[in-house]
Amino acid sequence: MVLAKRKSGLALSRDNRWRLRKFVADFGVYIALAILLLVAAVLTPKLFAVETIAVVMRQAAQLGIVAIGQTMVLLVAGLDLSVGGIFIMTSVVVAEVGNGRNEMIVPAILTALALGALVGLGNGLLVTKRRVPPFVATLGMLVLVKGATQAYTRGVPGGFVPEALGIVNQSWFVLSVPLALWLGLNAIFIFVLRGTSYGRRVYAVGSNIEAARLSGISVDAIRISVYVLGSLFAVVSGVVLTGYVLYVDRFIGSGLDLDSIAAAVVGGTAFIGGRGGLLGTIAGVLIIQILSTMVVLLGLDVEVQFIIKGLVILGAVTLYSVAATDA
Amino acid sequence: MSKPILEMRGISKSFAGVQALNKVSFRCQAGLVYGLVGENGAGKSTLMKILAGVYKADAGDIIYKGQPRLSASTGEVIASGISIIYQELALVPQMSVAENIFLGREPRTSLGLLDLGRLHARSDQLLSRLGVALDTRSLVSQLTIAQQQLVEIAKALSQAADLIVMDEPSAILAGSELDQLFDIIAALKAQGVTIIYISHRLEEVFRIADEVTVLKDGEVVDSRPIGQLDRHTLVRLMVGRSLDEIFPQTDHEQGDLALIADDIATDTILDGVSLRLHAGEILGIAGMVGSGRTELARALFGADPLTRGEVRLVGEAPHWKTPSQAIRAGVALVPEDRKSQGLFTALSVRINITIPILSRLSRLGIVRRAREERVVSDAQQRLSIVMTSPEQETQYLSGGNQQKVVLAKWLETAPAVIILDEPTRGVDVGAKFEIYKLMRQLNDRGIAIIMISSELPEIIGMSDRILVMNDGRVAGQLLREDADEERIIELATLGGAEAQSA
Numbered sequence: 045m046v047l048a049k050r051k052s053g054l055a056l057s058r059d060n061r062w063r064l065r066k067f068v069a070d071f072g073v074y075i076a077l078a079i080l081l082l083v084a085a086v087l088t089p090k091l092f093a094v095e096t097i098a099v100v101m102r103q104a105a106q107l108g109i110v111a112i113g114q115t116m117v118l119l120v121a122g123l124d125l126s127v128g129g130i131f132i133m134t135s136v137v138v139a140e141v142g143n144g145r146n147e148m149i150v151p152a153i154l155t156a157l158a159l160g161a162l163v164g165l166g167n168g169l170l171v172t173k174r175r176v177p178p179f180v181a182t183l184g185m186l187v188l189v190k191g192a193t194q195a196y197t198r199g200v201p202g203g204f205v206p207e208a209l210g211i212v213n214q215s216w217f218v219l220s221v222p223l224a225l226w227l228g229l230n231a232i233f234i235f236v237l238r239g240t241s242y243g244r245r246v247y248a249v250g251s252n253i254e255a256a257r258l259s260g261i262s263v264d265a266i267r268i269s270v271y272v273l274g275s276l277f278a279v280v281s282g283v284v285l286t287g288y289v290l291y292v293d294r295f296i297g298s299g300l301d302l303d304s305i306a307a308a309v310v311g312g313t314a315f316i317g318g319r320g321g322l323l324g325t326i327a328g329v330l331i332i333q334i335l336s337t338m339v340v341l342l343g344l345d346v347e348v349q350f351i352i353k354g355l356v357i358l359g360a361v362t363l364y365s366v367a368a369t370d371a
Numbered sequence: 372m373s374k375p376i377l378e379m380r381g382i383s384k385s386f387a388g389v390q391a392l393n394k395v396s397f398r399c400q401a402g403l404v405y406g407l408v409g410e411n412g413a414g415k416s417t418l419m420k421i422l423a424g425v426y427k428a429d430a431g432d433i434i435y436k437g438q439p440r441l442s443a444s445t446g447e448v449i450a451s452g453i454s455i456i457y458q459e460l461a462l463v464p465q466m467s468v469a470e471n472i473f474l475g476r477e478p479r480t481s482l483g484l485l486d487l488g489r490l491h492a493r494s495d496q497l498l499s500r501l502g503v504a505l506d507t508r509s510l511v512s513q514l515t516i517a518q519q520q521l522v523e524i525a526k527a528l529s530q531a532a533d534l535i536v537m538d539e540p541s542a543i544l545a546g547s548e549l550d551q552l553f554d555i556i557a558a559l560k561a562q563g564v565t566i567i568y569i570s571h572r573l574e575e576v577f578r579i580a581d582e583v584t585v586l587k588d589g590e591v592v593d594s595r596p597i598g599q600l601d602r603h604t605l606v607r608l609m610v611g612r613s614l615d616e617i618f619p620q621t622d623h624e625q626g627d628l629a630l631i632a633d634d635i636a637t638d639t640i641l642d643g644v645s646l647r648l649h650a651g652e653i654l655g656i657a658g659m660v661g662s663g664r665t666e667l668a669r670a671l672f673g674a675d676p677l678t679r680g681e682v683r684l685v686g687e688a689p690h691w692k693t694p695s696q697a698i699r700a701g702v703a704l705v706p707e708d709r710k711s712q713g714l715f716t717a718l719s720v721r722i723n724i725t726i727p728i729l730s731r732l733s734r735l736g737i738v739r740r741a742r743e744e745r746v747v748s749d750a751q752q753r754l755s756i757v758m759t760s761p762e763q764e765t766q767y768l769s770g771g772n773q774q775k776v777v778l779a780k781w782l783e784t785a786p787a788v789i790i791l792d793e794p795t796r797g798v799d800v801g802a803k804f805e806i807y808k809l810m811r812q813l814n815d816r817g818i819a820i821i822m823i824s825s826e827l828p829e830i831i832g833m834s835d836r837i838l839v840m841n842d843g844r845v846a847g848q849l850l851r852e853d854a855d856e857e858r859i860i861e862l863a864t865l866g867g868a869e870a871q872s873a
Contacts, residue, residue, distance in 0.1 A: 240736045241729035248726050251715040258674060258704060258712055259727045259780070260695035318717045 065366075072363060073311050073327040080334055088341040091334065096341075098218045104333040105226035106285055107303050108326065112233055113277030114304040115325045116270050117178075119237075120250045121317025124271065125182040126167060127278035127304060129189030130160050131297030134282030136193050136201050139292040144204035152206070156279045163189055164275030168268030186301075194294065201292035212287035222284045229277075234322045246270060250317030306353065307332050310360040331356065374437065376401040376565055377422075377453075377534060382431035384417055391417045392589045394431070399534070404556060404566045406580030406597070408573070410609060410799030413586040415569050419536050423455045424448040435534075454527030455536040460519050464512035469494035471511050472526045497525040500562070501555050516660070517548035524555060528564075535559065536567040541575055547864070553579055572826070573605055585609055609800055618832035619808050625835065626650030628685045629819040630702075630788050632671060635680030641666040642843035643680070648788060648819045653810060655834025656823040658863045663843040664823045665707050668792045671821070672704040673697040684787065698727055703786035705777055707793045707823070709770070713777040716766035720758050721747045723765050724780045750779035755805065771802025778809065789813065790821045795829065807833060827856045839863050 084091045091100070110127055117124045134156045141152035163185060170181035212221045237243035248256040249266045257263050285297050311328030313320025335356060339349045375398040384392040392414045399405055407415050420426045422433065424445040433440045435451060443451070462471050469490045470477070478489040494507040503521055511519060520540060527535050537556075541549055556566055556579055570576055576583055576597075583600060585592040585608045592608050630648040635641065640663045648654050658664050669675045671682055673691045683689035684700060691697040694704070706712035715723050725732055725743050732743050747761045754775045758768060765776055774794065781789060791810075795803045810820055810833065824830050830837055837849045839862035847862040 239738055239740075241733045241738055242736055244722060244726065244729055244738065247718060247722065248715055251717045252711070254712045255706075255715055256726075258672070258694050258706055260693075260698040261726070262695065318715065 068363060068366075069312065073324050073331070073360070076310075076360075077327045077331055077334075080331055084334060084338055088338050090341050091337060094218065096337065098215060098220065100333055100337050101218055101223045102215075102220045102288075103336075104329050105220070105222035106281055106288075107300055107307060107333060108226040108329040109222070109229060109281040109284065110278050110300055110304040111307040111325050111329050112229055112322060113274035115308040115311070115313050115320065115322055116233070116237075116246065117274040118250075118305070118308050118313045118315065119246050119317055119320065120267050120270050121253070121315070122171060122178040122267065122271065123182060123305070123315075124167065124274045124278075125179065125301060126163055126185035126189060127274065127281075128297065128301035129186045129193070130163060130275055130278040131282040131285060131300065132294055133159060133163075133189050133193045134279050135205075135286045135292050135296045136197055136203075136294075138209065138283060138286045139201060139203035139205050140197075142203065142206040142209070144206055146206045146208035149206050149209055153279075153283055156283065157276060160275040160279035161272050164272035165268065167275070168271035171271065172264040172267050197294075199294075201294060203292065205286055205290050205292065207290070209283070209287035210290055212284050222288075225280070225284065229280075230322055230326060237321060242266075242269075247318055250319075252318070303332055303353075306357045310357060312364065314364070328360075375399055375434075376436060378432075378434040379418070379422065380432045380434070382418065382421060382428045382433075384421060384426060384429050390589055392421075392428075395586070395589070395591050397584055397591065397594070399565050399567065401533070401565050402560060402563045403581040404560055404568060404579050406576035406583040407567055407569045407586065408576055408583060408605070408609060409586035409592075410801060413609075413799070414589040415586055416538060417589075418586070419455060419538060419567070419569065422448070422453065422536065449530055449532075452530075452532055453534045453536070454530055454532035456520070456523045456527060456538065456540065458539050460516075460523055462511045462519055462522060465510065467508050467510055468498075468505060468514070468522050468525075469507035471522055472497060472507075472529050474526075476529070493529070494525065497528050500528060500558070501525060502558055503551070503555070515548075517551065520552070521555070524559075528559075533563065534565045534567070536569070538569045540568070541570055541572055549575070573602055576605070577602070606800070618829075619804075619811050625652050626817055626819075630671075630682070630684055632682045633680050635667075635670050635682060636678050636843075637666060637670045637675045638678060639663070639666040639669075639675060640843040641670055641675075644670075644840075644843075644845055645680075646838060646845070648821060650787070650817045650819050651814045652835045653814060653820045653822055653833055655830040655837040656821060656840060657827065657830045657837055657859050658840030658846070660825065662840040662863065664840050665792055666843070667840065668704055668706075668790045668821070668823055671790060672702055674704065698784055698786075701785070701787035703781035703784055703789045705774075705781055705789070705791045705794060707796070709773055709777060709797070714765050714773055717764060719762045720751075720756070720765055720768070720776055721761040723776050724750055724783060727780060728783045746783060750783065753782075754779050754809065769799070769802075770797040771799050771805075774798050774802065774806065778806070782813075786818065788819045788821070790823075792823045793825065794822060795824070795826070827859055830859065831855065 090096055114124055114127065137156040137159060138152045141155050142148045167182050167185050170176040171178050214221050237246065245256070245261050245266050248259065248261060249263050253263055281300070282297060289296065307328035308320065308325045309315070309328070310331055311320065311324030311326070313324060332353060335352050336349050339346070339352060377399040379395065379397045382392055382395045383390070395414065395418055397418065409415050417426065421428045424443045424447065435453070463474065466474070472494045473490055478486040478493065480486045491507045498505050498507070498521070501521060501524060505518060505521065511522060514522070524535070540552060556568070559566060568576070568580060580597050582594065582596050583605065584594040585605070587609065626649050628647060629650045632644060632646045634643050634645050636643050640661070644667055646654065656664050656667065666675065670677060673693050673696060676692065681689040691700050691702070710716060715726070721743065724747050729738060732738055732746065744761065750756070751758070751761070756775045756779065757772050765773055768776065794806055798806065810822070813820060822833060831851070831854050835851055837851070837854050837859065839846045839849065839859055841863055849858060
């Protein structure tokens with residue numbers, strides 16, 4: 045009886061293997077997040093204290109804002125490694141232009157956005173007009189931006205971050221300014237990707253660039269615009285981070301660049317483009333942030349964080365590639 | 372009757388809940404050629420992939436050389452003497468012919484080093500068994516597709532294959548190349564090799580097969596010696612429809628001049644082509660693969676920049692240089708390769724269909740969903756696209772339905788001129804018929820059609836006029852009344868001047 049039951053269960057699972065794959069591809073990341081929360085409830089119940097949640101969400105927002113841009117770049121089969129340089133540049137610009145004067149915050153941010161847009165434009169032009177592979181183009185841009193920033197500051201960043209930028213540390217219970225910003229930007233860009241013709245074109249270009257071109261889409265314009273957006277999101281994240289630490293640091297935001305790629309990939313956005321989206325990235329960001337926090341709460345070495353992160357990314361990529369294999 | 376070399380019994384297989392094969396039985400005697408025919412999605416390729424060890428059958432037995440085989444890896448299958456030559460050839464372009472034939476099994480000297488002498492000698496031997504002269508030292512990337520296919524066959528022989536499956540080998544061949552393939556098949560057969568030949572083209576099956584098995588919807592409809600079959604019966608077995616109904620006829624009148632191309636050339640092979648296209652007509656473009664047909668389509672659509680000449684609609688100045696401008700002018704191109712140029716396989720049917728008309732469907736950049744859904748459901752009904760929902764990803768549709776999605780997408784742009792590059796390639800006979808009917812309907816609405824095709828019956832059956840291309844130029848023009856396969860092949864292979872003097 046028991047045996048027969050088990051057998052039919054197996055047969056069913058074979059018939060439904062394809063459905064299961066699709067399910068994993070579509071919902072795997074949310075299930076993983078739910079399981080992680082259950083594990084956390086047992087191992088590190090402190091994670092659910094209001095103060096901890098507030099910290100986790102603030103950090104998630106920090107990462108999440110860059111990850112929005114990174115996800116969009118990945119959707120057009122691109123990659124943006126230059127965001128790390130943009131954090132440093134943003135922090136230096138805010139300090140130099142702002143130089144302790146609160147009334148200069150807006151001009152400082154606008155300057156950073158303009159420079160960021162230029163970096164994105166550079167990335168986009170290299171990738172489209174010069175056909176440089178995105179990895180190489182944005183890596184080169186990363187080194188260029190970092191180098192230019194250091195040359196400008198001669199290694200010792202000057203100026204002061206205006207005090208009033210500390211406004212980003214305001215919060216209402218768990219809802220901090222960065223979190224609100226993250227949620228708001230997500231709402232806007234989820235709509236842009238799903239409901240506007242621009243969003244459709246982004247997916248189309250990522251899914252099949254030649255078909256997109258033959259469908260009358262200006263594929264270069266779409267790709268360049270996405271790289272510019274990616275850089276702008278990095279500037280916004282950089283401003284938030286600068287407001288948080290309130291000083292200039294040439295290592296600011298290190299790790300956020302690779303984490304933003306990891307979050308998008310864990311969230312189901314494919315390196316080959318055209319597949320995935322921002323909801324998955326939100327879950328990916330939360331998974332990465334919660335894992336990092338759990339490592340701290342468990343009193344483990346920070347190095348363990350990297351090992352766990354690495355395993356999670358490899359696990360996710362393996363799972364998606366298995367799910368994508370037809371047979 | 373002697374014992375069969377291969378017997379597949381009661382093979383069943385389902386994907387994603389869809390029954391791809393249902394209790395299929397198939398047997399081969401050694402040294403004969405078996406034709407395996409059926410519409411796309413009938414299960415031919417699935418059956419062969421089960422034989423190859425790529426898929427595992429849900430049920431059924433395979434008995435090969437008297438040994439039952441439950442499941443085997445692709446490597447074990449090859450070692451047992453079964454070779455499968457897929458449409459997409461699996462060669463390393465940067466390596467030589469000989470290196471490809473013995474890839475992974477290179478003859479070695481006693482010191483374990485590559486034995487180049489034996490490598491080339493044995494490759495030569497295999498190629499001469501096929502009766503072809505090919506330098507074993509030339510790089511595969513420098514060979515024609517037909518020659519590459521020969522290398523694949525030689526590779527199969529080098530693995531001591533006594534059963535070779537050819538999956539639509541003719542899809543990439545033309546004219547004399549095909550004759551050569553048939554000669555080779557005959558030679559292999561004489562050497563006792565068993566061939567399973569999968570094809571859409573019935574003429575080929577009649578030329579070479581000893582026995583034909585027809586698959587339809589995952590089941591064997593019939594299996595008969597070729598002598599007991601004629602074209603009509605075979606088509607009826609495959610589709611349940613007879614041949615006369617395949618090319619729908621209308622007696623529409625030719626309209627006014629619609630599109631003019633004058634002496635156009637591009638950086639590709641295209642070298643000075645002029646053509647006139649009238650409203651409501653079908654202009655067929657024939658020619659060998661590589662004769663510049665596809666390049667002509669791309670040039671007319673603005674996908675490749677012109678280096679000289681001009682393309683324009685009658686009464687308008689030439690004004691498109693890019694596909695997006697061509698679309699706005701009222702020209703559409705259904706490209707040759709659906710998967711790589713026509714379709715967004717990872718995206719839904721809905722998104723695929725409305726991509727070129729997004730600006731019309733949106734206000735302030737926001738797509739009006741209700742209007743979009745109406746467009747999609749209208750298109751679905753008009754073209755009878757079979758899908759589970761408009762949200763279904765197009766990669767899960769059959770070839771015919773994928774092509775209908777691409778057609779639907781272009782019809783939404785309301786073109787005056789539509790260029791169809793191989794509109795029925797990889798499409799089953801049923802969907803083919805529907806596409807032909809649709810083309811006639813478009814003609815009746817005054818839309819001008821340029822149809823490029825490698826299938827001569829299709830060119831002759833559908834076109835009002837036929838342009839034959841050769842080496843980037845127009846080799847000749849035929850009216851439907853004067854066109855037959857021989858005239859077209861003559862022009863396509865000899866070129867205009869020679870053909871006329873001959």
